[in-house]
Amino acid sequence: MAAVTKKKKVIIDTDPGIDDAMAIFVALRSPELEVVGLTTIFGNVYTALATRNALHLLETAGRTDIPVAEGSHVTIKKATKLRIASFVHGSDGLGNQNFPPPAGKALDQSAAAFLVEQANLYPGQVTVVALGPLTNLALAVELDPSFPKKIGQIIILGGAYSVNGNVNPAAEANIFGDPDAADIVFTCGADILAIGINITHQVLLSDVDRKKLEQSDSKYARYLSNILGYYYDYHMDAYSITGVYLHDPTTLLAAVDPSLMTYTEGVVRVQTDGITKGLTVFDNTKKTYGEITAWCGKPTVKVAVTVDAPAVVELIMQRLLTDD
């Protein structure tokens, strides 16, 4: 008899987003996971559009049983001037395909309230995969100080560890989107696993993979082939590469199979202003400094340091090329 393993409950906090769409589909196609909800946040698009896209993606997948909770429209410090990456994902966030509006609606509950509720319902059992700026998670920590201990794990796509950022040389986009929220989350004491662009810039969907998606009969592959064009164009313009970085799906796979990466542990603090706003600075805690530093006494987090990129791409493709 095959061993029945319990599915891991995940909430995906997301700003869809072309690679968010891919990550959400991979999650829905992964038997290891039970997606208990999507929460939305600004980033690739404004929050209201992120919610619309999240509902649309679930309807595309035939999974309207999964609730969507809308997240914050402003940063944790209530800033309304947001960095929106429409030049990466299209003004609709999904490659400018003019999809019809979704039929469904988000919950009345806010994203932060939903995160707190689920953590209380299933203490220690819910993994949050955070694929956008960390405002909703910081609000959850403020709403319920016991949230960090009740949430199972928070897997964060965020930061640039010992490499340049992708917004500017200092900062990675999700952290740059709300650095104050990121610093709250990184130091909140939850079981945190951070995956930075030092990892995700190793995971490239090639032109060959794109052709395989185009030729597939799977509804997920066909959908993604249509929206990926905009993302490929951006990568050619920005990085002079024929291929796209799989930031969000790679991070999602850390929930499916953590052994695809190796990790180190230390304290991460986030620069919240100045020219290095959004910089993630990792203290490996090996040295006892002469002075008290801003890293002293803060909880440690895990940060990914290596990735089996071919295995990640293979698993993503395997999940998307069928829709049984």
Ligand SMILES: [Ca+2]
């Ligand atoms: Ca994202």
